[in-house]
Amino acid sequence: MNTCKQAYTAFESKCIKLNEENEEKFIASVNLLVDSKDKSNKFILSREFNQKIIFPLFTKVLGFCTDIKGGYINKRINLPEQKYSTFTVNDNQLLFRLILGHYQACNQQPTYNPEIIENKNWNEQKIQKYNAKTKNNISLRENYNSHILCIDIDTHELNKHDIYKNNKLVYGEDYYRDLIQFLYEKLGVHPILCQVSKLQRGIYLYYKTDVIRKNEKKELFEIIKNLISEFDEPYHGNKPGRKKTITYKNITGIELRTPNHLNRLPLSYDYKVYDNNYKRINSLVKIFQNVAQNLKTNILLYDATKRAYPKNEDLDVSDEEIKSLLVNAFSEEETEPPKIWNRTKSIKLNSANIKVPIEGGSKNKGLFRLACLFLNSDKADDHQVFYNLVYLNNQSSGDVLFWFDDYATIKYNENIEDKQSDEISWIPTYYGVKALDGILNGAKKYLEANPYEHKTKENEPKKYYNEVVLSSKDKKVCNLIINELKNEFCKKYPYSYLHNVVFEIVSKIRYEENNKREIKKDAKFRKVTKEQLGLGTQFPRNFQDLVKQKYKLKCNHYKMFNLILKSPIFNQIFATKRGYLYGKLGGSCRQFTFNKDRIDLILNLKERITKVIRIEEENREEISPNPQSFILCESTNITIGENRIDIPPLIESS
Secondary structure, eight states, X not given: OOOOSSOXXXXXXXXXXXXXXXXXXXXXXXXXXXXXXXXXXXXXXXXXXXXXXXXXXXXXXXXXXXXXXXXXEEEEEXXXXXXXXXXXXXXXXXXXXXXXXXXXXXXXXXXXXXXXXXXTOHHHHHHHHHHHHHTTOEEEOBOTTOOEEEEEEEOTTGXXXXXXXXXXXXXXXXXXXXXXXXXXXXXXXXXXXXXXXXXXXXXXXXXXXXXXXXXXXXXXXXXXXXXXXXHHGGGOOOOTXXXXXXXXXXXXXXXXXXXXXXXXXXXXXXXXXXXXXXXXEXXXXXXXXXXXXXXXXXXXOHHHHHHHSOOHHHHOOOHHHHHHHHHHHOOOOOOOOOTTEEEOOOOOBOGGGOOOOBOTTOHHXXXXXXXXXXXXXXXXXXXXXXXXXXXXXXXXXXXXXXXXXXXXXXXXXXXXXXSOGGGSOOOBOHHHHHHHHHHHHHHHHHHHHSXXXXXXXXXXXXXXXXEEEOOHHHHHHHHHHHHHHHHHHTTTSOHHHHHHHHHHHHHHHHHHHHSOEEEOTTSOOOHHHHHHHTSSEEOOHHHHHHHHHHHTOOSOHHHHHHHHHTSTTEEEOOOXXXXXXXXXXXXXXXXXXXOHHHHHHHHTSHHHHHOOOOOOGGGSOOOOOOOXXXXXXXXXXXXXXXXXXXXXXXXXXX
16 A cells, blocks of 8 residues: 555554454445445434444544543533533543444434523524534544544634635635535545535545555645645635725634544534535435445545645755756847837747656656746647656656556557657656646746746857747648639749748748737837737748748749738738838838638638648649748848758748
8 A cells, every 4th residue: 555665664564454454344334234224314323223333433444543542532511611621531431432422412402591592592592502412522633553634624714704706706615615626636536534514614624545654644734735725815805896905814724633632523513524526415324335435446645646746845956957957948039129119029948849858766856847948838838748748758767657658648649650759649647647737837836936037048149949839720721821822823833832931921920929019119100000010910021031042932932922912811901102111210011910701701611621622743843741830030130051951930020
């Protein structure tokens, strides 16, 4: 059961075996109870039912110490001047009777004061009822070397104020339900028992783990505690319309049950039990069934949880290392922009070029460095790309290799035997996803807390490449444009020219969308003109010259661009003096956008959508494979060397 490196002692091994035996006995007792004729709570809590087996076993499997060696006991007496009585028990038989008395307490009936009934003081009656039915409840210590992680979440202030999230009122029951669901999504396991206070005073969660040592359980507790705090953050909004900010406390405390302090036994009258779907369970038999099933199927794994939520000190990466890493990864061009323009650049790395070795013994360091680079890449939103990078960069870490599911990878990738390793989508296991996403979250929080200002590398050519990835929709638009223009275009130019130039044009449009142009404040244009200048995409002659050099076009490429851009597929935003705008501080060339109405009209025609461009090989030139992405270089003075071949699509600042 244990995954820790340090071996268990003989005493710890004995405790583990005893825990397993108690679980087996409890599950067998539950199965017998399910098969019995009378399963009512009244029968189970009556003297007719043999309570000497099921209730002590239920208490043991939840990790409570049911031996007099546990020391002090708290017994609830609910007197006006004293709520609890603390004492020690020297007889196991007496302790057994106290445990049964706890579970039978809910059968007790209150004796109401006649004045309370006469005055219809319902709130006081409710308090007396709760006091009567929780009297004789007891609190015990946790058993040493228990593998149950019991977490007590206090919400004593929750019923004293309204809860708001995103300007919407949230009810207490919904808050509890969302919290339980949030923890399940983050941890991947349900608690074996979940009980919520009827008075909205808190929650008890019992998790079964694969460890027994208190230090390891405390580490798991700290992870869960941080997750609970993360969940609670959005639930501190104010009532819509309230100007003054008021801070409320939804959670007043989060405690871990330990052998050093006392916790009340479960199933007391003032708590409700919920199943894995957050549906209330009233039947004792169904509660026992739910716990028995969860003991077998829901185990919180120590190693997997720690990998999913690593601590900063576990990463073994200094701030200076990350800064140096990012400096070496980025190279930003520092050319003087055109006179009237400012541009906000989106600086992204090419994810395909990220190489960080992940080695056994120091995998956390490599994974964290890889995650930091990935979050600065062009595909930072695609977690599958990160999974692929981790697999491909892994050199000698057995743990990382264990995170991936070979069967799922083969099933997900068609004809996997015909693909290169970097063409395969590597599918992680459930715990692999948790571990890798946890590393990404840690790196994201680190980068947010330590913002990095990108700087130019020294002794490097001052050129900056920004990658634009065409989506499947973009490629569909490219093929649509090509299909629309090919008949007219191919009368004057080869088909391959159309194919290459259209993909460059669409890439340029996407680049402009991601890197907005702004007009300088001192540019002497009207407000309306400035707004129009910020729209659309420009295709200056410098850009067209670079495209010609890249694809070795043998034609008047200016006329060729005009033929494409003047087609009904594109709109020119405004034009003065042959399409150019002139000003004292500089000018602007023509600006184009997609004619969305025209494109939508074509896309709505099924025959146009489904039609595949098929041209006989003898009627067209051979087309080079379509690159997956387009790297766009902003440079007003760029030269193409003679030995530089197959350069990526290039763009220059307007």
